[in-house]
Amino acid sequence: MTEPIPAPPWQTPKKPPPRQPLSQDLIVQVALRILDAEGLDALSMRRLAQELETGPASLYAHVANKDELLDLVYDTVLSEVEIPVPDPDRWPEQVKEYLRSLRTVFRSHRDLARVSISRIPLGPNGVVGMERTMALMRAGGLPDDIAAYAGDLLASFVTTETLDDAFPAGGTDPATPRAYAAQIRSYLTSLPVDRFPNLVHMAGPITSLDSERRFELGMEIIVRGLSTYARPAGQDSSAGSG
Structure with a gap:
């Protein structure tokens, strides 16, 4: 290996690049x-x-402290979530597009779902996201109280599903969750069928690790449920749900 040629002693030595100012x-x-x-x-x-x-x-x-730091980190990441411009004719699919985007962002940042728990998104990006989410909910003809709660419900659903993707803890070995699920399935199927007929019958679906199917199914259940609250165009959306 050729040794580097030393610089002449009269030459000003290179300085390290200046450190970026703290902000x-x-x-x-x-x-x-x-x-x-x-x-x-x-x-x-x-x-x-x-x-x-x-x-x-x-x-x-x-x-100020770590809690404020996490608020700022969470708000920064929320800028990555894509919320469709409301189109009432495509409302069910647009809600699903929003949820898929939110899930993608949560899964692309490690432990972001944990950060989001009990955290109200009131930073600049969070407030914009809330406004767009409420616009999307109202575009589906939901009454105001249903639309407001639905925004929280949808975010909680994505948070829970993202956390479930990482359960149970035990490293990154993909065999760990499979082995754990197999143990639960074996236990459920071993229960007395006369006392636990539903658990024995449903042991497979209950312990399914198909997170993509579970997520898509969960979205479908929620969107169908919300659709039942939709009011005809022109009806006062501020009226309660009944």
Whole structure:
């Protein structure tokens, strides 16, 4: 291997590139990078400070605490969710498109579903997303109270399904969930059929690991249910559901 030729002693040595000034945006970007690579449990203010080559105290000039940091990370990611421009003629399919997009975003960022639990999306992107979601719900002719609750219900459904994709915990070995499901299925089918006829009969579907089918089926159940609340065009949507 050829050794590099040393620079002349009178030549000014190269300086390392200047470090990017600390800012809230930079902190959020690095926090999201840690979350994606290592998961929520690895993300701490100390770990973040190490990655940014600074002290934890420096972060608090830009972010109050870890909870606010997670609010900011969550809001940043919500900008990736695609919510269709409402078309009443395509309403059922548009709701499904929205849910698929939300699920894709949740699955593309490690532990984002955990971050979203009990977190109200009131940041800039979250508020825009809520407005578009409510517009989509109302385009289906849903009464106001049903439309408002449906927005929460849909988000909760995606969160739960995303968390279920990672259950049970036990590393990344794909055999682990299969073995666990097989144990449950074997147990259910071993129950006395005279006392538990439904569990024995339904052991297969109950322990199914076909997450894609479960998700599509769940969407269909929810959308069909919401459709029953639709009011004819022109009817007051602020009226209660009955």
